[in-house]
Amino acid sequence: MPNSQRIALVVLIALIAIGPFFFFPVFLMKVLCFALYASAFNLLLGYVGLLSFGHAAYFGMGSYLSAHAAKVWGLTPELAILTGGLTSMALGAAFGFLAIRRQGIYFAMITLALAQMVYFFCVQAPFTGGEDGIQAVPRGYLFGVLDLRSDFTLYWVVAAIVLACFLFLYRIVHSPFGQVLKAIRDNEPRATSLGYRTDSYKLIAFVLSATIAGIAGGTKAIVFQIATLTDVNWPMSGEAVLMTLVGGIGTMFGPATGALVIVTMQNELAEFGAWVTVIQGAIFVACVLAFRRGIIGELQAKLRKPL
């Protein structure tokens, strides 16, 4: 790990550690869940160059299945979240198998279409509770012993899950496998000519991204004790794009920063009503016009060090 990233990681861990003493833990948990969701999305967009416009499907199904597992099957929270992750993994494998055959806008459209199918499924399926969603999901006891009803206790659990997944993503990106992904992103025909089966690499990256998005969704369902259609609807896919763009595409710490900015905005500006979406739009425009590389991307360019 280069020094710059090591410092950034220490800063991140320090912020996570002192955060709940200054800010509302539920808000921080929301930021963490979205940071993980955006990071999972960034694995595809930033490191394989695939713009998926259907990540809400994995996030939402992860959320629904975790909520269902915790509420109806009575599983402990860690198993519930795992159920969500595995569901999204299966979904990602099926959808990825179809989608990676095309590139660019066609890839985005196929993922969007498949995600909309998942949305329609969730609208109709009895277990999702339609537009009421799955309500009053129990937070339960971690490993059957640790009571998660306290926001503080849950915070450390969520922080541990998110950090572990984040480090896992870091490991993927910086492994030989990750090098191949970047090679595919930069020049796919060349990667093929070097003897790599690019389709397999892309599919594995897709499945990994979907799985982690599912874990993020599942964790969110346990934190908020609800899973609803919002999680699986297309604006949620757009949110991943927005967070990643604001934070910095193809940077390790960018999506998390973007998630912090966007979630903070949605939260703190809630009292200003209609201005939330206006301000969000203005930031998007400013971002695209003035700093295309995103917050962390610009910082990275300035420091000339990877972040």
Add this chain to the structure above:
Amino acid sequence: MAFNRRTLLAGAAAGAALPLVTPLRHARAQAANTIRIGVLNDQSGLYRDLSGPGSTQAVRLAIQESGITTRGVNVEVVEADHQNRPDVGSTVVRQWLDRDNFDVIVDVPTSSVALAVNTLVRERNKVFLCSGAATSDLSGPACSPNTIHWTYDTWMLARGTGGAMVAAGGRTWFFITADYAFGHALERDVSAFVRNAGGQVVGSVRTPFPGTTDFSSFLLQAQQSRAQVIGLANAGGDTINSIKQAAEFGITRRGTRLAGLLVFITDVHALGLPTSQGLVLTETFYWDLNDRTRAFTQRLGRMPNDVRPSMVQAGCYSAVLHYLKAVEAMGVAAAKASGAAAVERMKSIPTSDDCFGEGTIRPDGRKIHAAYLFQVKTPQESRGPWDYYKLLQTIPANEAFRPVTEGNCPLVRT
């Protein structure tokens, strides 16, 4: 350009950091004689006009008219936008209850958000006065000792439009139903009332949901059935589109009546009378209903976007007024200490206000008052702005809402 970019970057960083600082300012000393009310609703989307800032205005009027502030009690009102998203609403309410010690949450349209708030408020023993949400589960399986469902619910809409319409001469029905759980439930409930009242359902058609924008073939099918009433078992944009297209086909001008289930006066205003004339709907409050509602509308003053109060906003006024009566009766300290006790006290006092007249609150948390079946006037009949409804029938309070024994509320079974 480089300078520009740098300043923008710094600005964005500062902008991002600013909200992080503000929560520290929220940590104020908790005053023992301050009641904190949070109005949570849609400030930017499709429910803005019928709830939104108008609800907050109605809550402020209730506080002022209760006179409680002149007797040394502070009442603070804060509003927030839940963007019709349960996660956003749930975060706001958690912060209000856990960090800022709010006592009451008011309004909350969108059933999924209301159900989430219902659970949160119950766990923390505060008060939830629900005016905006439709789901009758709030006084059914999801009923809570901390919640009062004030203004209307889906059962009452089905009963009003389905049952009373038959009595008012619409004997044969055809349904245009949005093909998802909510649409199916509405169709089922309304059909039951139609049959009970001696009417007949001659057919129905399911429209794909979401995404249907062209209702013409469904409307023609409905017209061919020669039913006297076309029931719209849908909501929001689907309802608006089907009403517009029915007007284009001249369906209502030929004597067939449209019955809307989740239609509010603000929707009628948005559609305009030429489009929505003849539409039949049920509401529990209409600003021009009688002298008392007109007086209330007068006192409320100018509303945002110049709208007249909807039943949701009137419900916010009425609920907060009644809550403050209970607070005065039991004392601020006791009301703040236990939301369930405050709700219990509210249930023991009969309600009375200009919007809904006299009423009561049932043990399952259902507020009981009369409902009204209205028909939208033709442009010729309308005498001025917002003169939209003519009263077809009054549904007395004891018939308007679901009987307490049929709701499956755990609070009343024990």
